[in-house]
Amino acid sequence: MSAVASLVEIRGVTKVYRRGRERIEVLHGIDLDIPTGDFVALMGPSGSGKTTLLNLIGGLDTPTGGSITVGDRRIDQLSGGELAAWRAAHVGFVFQFYNLLPALSAQRNVELPLLLTDLAAAERRRRARIALTLVGLDDRARHKPRELSGGQEQRVAIARAIVSDPTLLVCDEPTGDLDRATADEVLRLVQMLNREHGKTVVMVTHDPKAAEYARRRVHLDKGTMTAEPVSA
Secondary structure, eight states, rough: OOOOEEEEEEEEEEEEEEETTTEEEEEEEEEEEEEHHHHHHHETTTTTHHHHHHHHHHTTTTTSEEEEEEOOOOOGGHHHHHHHHHHHHHHHEEEESSSOTTOOOOHHHGGGGGGGGOOOHHHHHHHHHHHHHHHHHHHHHOOOOSSSSSSHHHHHHHHHHTOOOOSSSEEEEETTSSSSHHHHHHHHHHHHHHHOOOEEEEEEEHHHHHHHHHSSEEEETTTTTEEEEEEO
């Protein structure tokens, strides 16, 4: 069997922040391949660089050195405007805090990424309804965030992340604010999107139980990386 092609290729990536005259190198020469259809958990202690690496993969930040290729694009070479357009077309984001707009219904929150496209209103509504059905919340489409549980809010956030059919699903501590049972429900949903719908997932988590849902764990410590395979 031929190897699965890499969707993400990271080579020699460094990230340096400056605080006054102080130079803080957060990532030190990171090399990482993420095959299409993979589900990777980025793990490590606070300050290890895992969220910095996630932000680089999702195009929310740019590296100081090295290269990041996603699909056929060197995203480290894109301008700010090009990077924003690339993110809108290729990346779905799920955060620990759901970032839903409280005045909008679940349906309208899910539609938000589609406002950046040329789709007609009826098509935006149709796609949002499909995404809500996929996460099991079609019957909550008209509910506002305050009328939903925390787990339901996160599922709405996941529907919003996948409504534009992104290449890559990027999750930053997606269950960090949820109890264990609700966290497992959300993680099973993310795992289903990976296994049944072919979404490539990169997830930052500090929770070993959450990481068990991934196909693979990547550990960072003080900006360097070690990999630990996990059976799917």
